[in-house]
Amino acid sequence: MKPELELFDRREFFRVVTKSAAILGLAGSARAGAAGQGTTNPFAYDISRFLKTDPKLISHEEVARWPVPRKEARRVAIGPDGQLYVCAGNYITRVSRDGRSGLQLALAGPASCVAVAWDGTIFAGLRDHIEVFDSTGARKARWDSPDPKTWFTGLAVAEKDVFAADAVKLAVLRYDRTGKITGRIGQKDANRNAPGLVVPSPFLDVVLHKDGLLRVNNMGRHQVEAYTIDGDMEAAWGKPTAAIEGFCGCCNPIALAFLPDGRIVTCEKGIPRVKIYSASGEFESVVAGAESFPENALTCNDLNDCVHGGIDAAVDSDGRIYILDLVAGDVRVMKRKV
Amino acid sequence: MDPKSPVEGQVTRRHFLRNGARLMAMTGLGVAAGTLATRSTSAAWVWQLDPAKCLHCGNCATHCVLEQSAVKCVHAYAVCGYCQLCTGFFAPEPNELTTAAENQQCPTAAIQRTYVEDPYYQYSIDEKLCIGCAKCVEGCNRFGNGSLFLQIRHDRCLNCNECAISRSCPGDAFRRVPADHPYLLKTAS
Numbered sequence: 293m294k295p296e297l298e299l300f301d302r303r304e305f306f307r308v309v310t311k312s313a314a315i316l317g318l319a320g321s322a323r324a325g326a327a328g329q330g331t332t333n334p335f336a337y338d339i340s341r342f343l344k345t346d347p348k349l350i351s352h353e354e355v356a357r358w359p360v361p362r363k364e365a366r367r368v369a370i371g372p373d374g375q376l377y378v379c380a381g382n383y384i385t386r387v388s389r390d391g392r393s394g395l396q397l398a399l400a401g402p403a404s405c406v407a408v409a410w411d412g413t414i415f416a417g418l419r420d421h422i423e424v425f426d427s428t429g430a431r432k433a434r435w436d437s438p439d440p441k442t443w444f445t446g447l448a449v450a451e452k453d454v455f456a457a458d459a460v461k462l463a464v465l466r467y468d469r470t471g472k473i474t475g476r477i478g479q480k481d482a483n484r485n486a487p488g489l490v491v492p493s494p495f496l497d498v499v500l501h502k503d504g505l506l507r508v509n510n511m512g513r514h515q516v517e518a519y520t521i522d523g524d525m526e527a528a529w530g531k532p533t534a535a536i537e538g539f540c541g542c543c544n545p546i547a548l549a550f551l552p553d554g555r556i557v558t559c560e561k562g563i564p565r566v567k568i569y570s571a572s573g574e575f576e577s578v579v580a581g582a583e584s585f586p587e588n589a590l591t592c593n594d595l596n597d598c599v600h601g602g603i604d605a606a607v608d609s610d611g612r613i614y615i616l617d618l619v620a621g622d623v624r625v626m627k628r629k630v
Numbered sequence: 631m632d633p634k635s636p637v638e639g640q641v642t643r644r645h646f647l648r649n650g651a652r653l654m655a656m657t658g659l660g661v662a663a664g665t666l667a668t669r670s671t672s673a674a675w676v677w678q679l680d681p682a683k684c685l686h687c688g689n690c691a692t693h694c695v696l697e698q699s700a701v702k703c704v705h706a707y708a709v710c711g712y713c714q715l716c717t718g719f720f721a722p723e724p725n726e727l728t729t730a731a732e733n734q735q736c737p738t739a740a741i742q743r744t745y746v747e748d749p750y751y752q753y754s755i756d757e758k759l760c761i762g763c764a765k766c767v768e769g770c771n772r773f774g775n776g777s778l779f780l781q782i783r784h785d786r787c788l789n790c791n792e793c794a795i796s797r798s799c800p801g802d803a804f805r806r807v808p809a810d811h812p813y814l815l816k817t818a819s
Contacts, residue, residue, distance in 0.1 A: 333688035335737065335763035337772070339722050490749055492711045513749055514715060532715040534722035541773035542713045562773045 342534045342563050343589065345581030349536060351568065352579045352613060356625040358391030360616065364402065367446070367547075368616040368623065370606040371408035376614055376623070379403035384416050389608065391623065395429050407447035407454070415454055417444035422456060422471070435471035446497035446547075448506065453521060455506060457496040462489040464498050464508055466521065477523040478508055485525040487513065495546035495561070495602060502554055503571065509558075511543035516556060516573065529573025534563060537575040547604040551611050559603040559615075564588040566605055566615055566626075579605075579613055579626050588619040675806040677793045678814050681779035683803035686764035686771065690780055693795045694762075700786040701762035701795065703740070703755050708818040709777035712750040718770035718778045719743055719753055736766055757783065777816065784812050 362380035369377045375394070376387045384403045386395040397403075397416060405417035412427030420437040422444065439461055446457035446464075454467040455477070466475035480488030489496065490512025497509050505518040505526060515530030530545075531538035539545055541562035549557040554571045557579065564585035568576045582589050588601050604616040613626040679690070679701060690701035715727060719741050724733035729743050740759035744752045755778075762780060770778040796804030807814065 335688040335691060335765045337686070337722075337735065337765050337768035339772070342722065487748070490714075492713065512714065532727060533724060540722070541717060542711060542715065542775075 339534055339563065342536070342540070343582045345536065345565070345578050345583060349578045350581065351577035351628060352626040353629050354580075354584075354624050355612075355627045356390065357622055359622045361385045361387065361393045361396075363621060365616055365618050365621055366403060367405045367604050368606045368614060369406045369408060369447075370608055370614070371414075372410050372412065374608055376606060377406045377408055377414065378616065378623070379406050379416075380621075384414065387623075389612075389614075389625070397425055397429055399423065404444055405447045405457075407449040409449045410451065413449075415447055415449055417447045417456060419443055422447075422454070422467075424471075433471060435467065438465060438473060443494055445494050446499075448498045448500045450500050450521065455498045455500065455521075457498045457508065459491045459494040459496040462491055462496075464496075464506065464519075466523075475521075475523055477506065477519050477521075478510075478517070481523070484523050486517075486519075486523065487525070487528075490543075492543040493546075493561075495543070497547045499548045499550060501550055501556075501571070507548050507550070507556065509545045509548055511539075511546060514539040514544060516545065516548065516558070516569075527572070529569070536565075536567070536578065536581075546602050549605045549607045549613070551607055551613075552609060553611075557605050557607060557613060559605050561588070561602045564601070564603055564617075566603060566613070580615060580624065584624075585617055585620070588617055674809050676782075676784060676789050676809045676812050677787060677796065677804055678782050678807040678812060679780050679795075679799075680803045680805060680814050681776075681781070681816055683801045684764070684767070684780055685801040685803070686768035686780075687800055688763050688765075689798045689800070690795050691761045691763040693798045695788065695790060695794050696786065699762040699795075700782050700784075700788070701780050702757045702760045702783050702786075703762065703764070703766055703778055704781045704815075705753060705755055706777045706779070706816040706818070707752075709775050709816055710753065711775050711777070712746060712752060713774060714749040714751060716743070716751065716753055716770070717773040718766035720769075722769075735769060737761070737763060741766060753778075779816055781813055781815075 360378050360380050362383055365380040367379040371377060378385050378387055382399050382402055384397040384406050385393050387393055399416060399418055401418045403416055404419055407415045414425040416423045420442045422435040424433040425431055441460045442458050443460040444456050445459040448455040456465045458465055463479045464477040465473055468474050478486060478489045480486060489510050492512050499507050501507050508517050510517050514532035515528045517525055518527040519525050534540040544560040545558035546561050547559035556569045559566050563582050565581050566579040570576060602618045606614045615624045691699050694700055720733055721735040738759045738761055740756045742754045742756060746752050764780055767778050767780055770776055793804055
């Protein structure tokens with residue numbers, strides 16, 4: 293009999309077909325909607341692989357961390373007594389290795405850099421001039437601004453000289469200990485093999501290496517340059533790339549320090565990281581990668597905010613590296629992994 | 631009572647025709663005024679993208695009703711640092727700083743790099759090639775001064791009543807701006 297062969301009657305058949313069509317239609321539109329939201333960007337500028345460091349490359353571990361005594365930290369240096377000197381706000385604060393604040397030097401404006409001589413004399417860089425204090429904090433001298441546009445961002449001190457990095461005038465000024473300018477280092481000069489400093493953001497740094505040569509971060513060229521104190525460029529190294537062995541962004545590295553054995557410590561912004569290179573520039577290891585500075589890594593996402601981010605570092609005689617995170621406002625003490 | 635004289639309150643043929651004509655005239659005037667007002671609004675206001683809100687998501691390249699988007703990258707030369715390593719031009723890991731295709735991050739090679747003087751280079755946009763994907767904008771904003779940014783080009787934009795890109799913009803960066811000031815440009819501070 294015919295009715296026994298039918299699975300549905302006509303009414304049931306149309307009901308099932310209508311329901312199926314409705315379900316398929318809803319599913320299709322949901323799928324199309326999800327695609328329209330653009331959950332994946334086919335044109336993404338992807339640097340996520342640089343924000344996580346290969347653990348095999350990390351040579352140091354954090355053994356302590358303490359907040360800087362004031363806001364708006366800028367630079368950190370280490371004195372002959374092993375104590376740290378932190379530029380933050382309008383003050384330079386002497387801090388013990390475990391983070392206890394001591395002497396505080398009040399300045400007329402924001403402290404932008406500091407260096408301490410073997411005899412304890414403290415050279416404080418403000419934006420446009422340098423002030424000199426003895427080890428007790430008594431002001432001894434003020435070296436007037438060499439140029440209305442001067443912006444000091446780094447200081448180094450030798451036995452007879454002081455070197456001040458001027459990020460706007462694109463030179464490292466050489467002073468004698470009386471405050472007289474005796475030379476300008478880093479300006480473009482073919483006779484001295486100097487290509488000229490390129491400084492897109494105010495982070496020009498200078499350190500006096502144990503080999504007797506100055507190291508200057510020519511950040512716009514993504515290289516570290518070695519100069520005699522008379523201004524002859526002897527060597528340069530550095531590779532422009534976001535990869536771990538090079539220097540990323542418009543302008544890096546932003547700060548330099550060196551280990552007791554002469555290896556160079558570099559600090560970068562944008563992709564914030566601290567790395568170690570041999571004295572001749574071979575990449576060796578990572579002290580702290582971008583994952584160690586989550587707040588700092590965000591500062592370059594907004595227009596012009598890069599000038600507020602950044603990192604500085606100082607190294608003590610035991611090889612411990614003190615990293616100043618300008619955004620988090622703290623100092624991390626890094627010790628080589630056993 | 632005259633059977634042909636109008637009863638008080640009753641609508642006569644004359645009244646009906648007069649009121650009908652008035653109603654039609656008023657309706658016509660309303661339609662004409664509405665049309666004129668709409669036309670004047672669409673001419674006086676145009677869509678634009680606020681670069682301060684742009685998230686460089688890539689939707690401008692794919693959501694415009696035009697086959698090639700009306701959104702293009704533009705360059706504020708006064709803001710640019712003329713960097714040797716332009717993070718808008720170069721891929722994050724360039725082999726070297728040359729214009730070789732593998733070093734560029736623009737998918738259509740729409741950025742021209744021209745030597746100025748050591749170590750500075752000028753970057754300019756070839757709008758015929760630019761698809762408005764914002765890949766260069768993201769690179770420039772992340773590491774540089776943000777001199778590369780997106781704008782709707784009004785020689786291409788159809789000024790749709792409801793902009794298709796604006797509906798998908800996650801940063802709510804699209805808005806109407808006066809037609810006599812149709813661009814939201816960046817300037818050096």
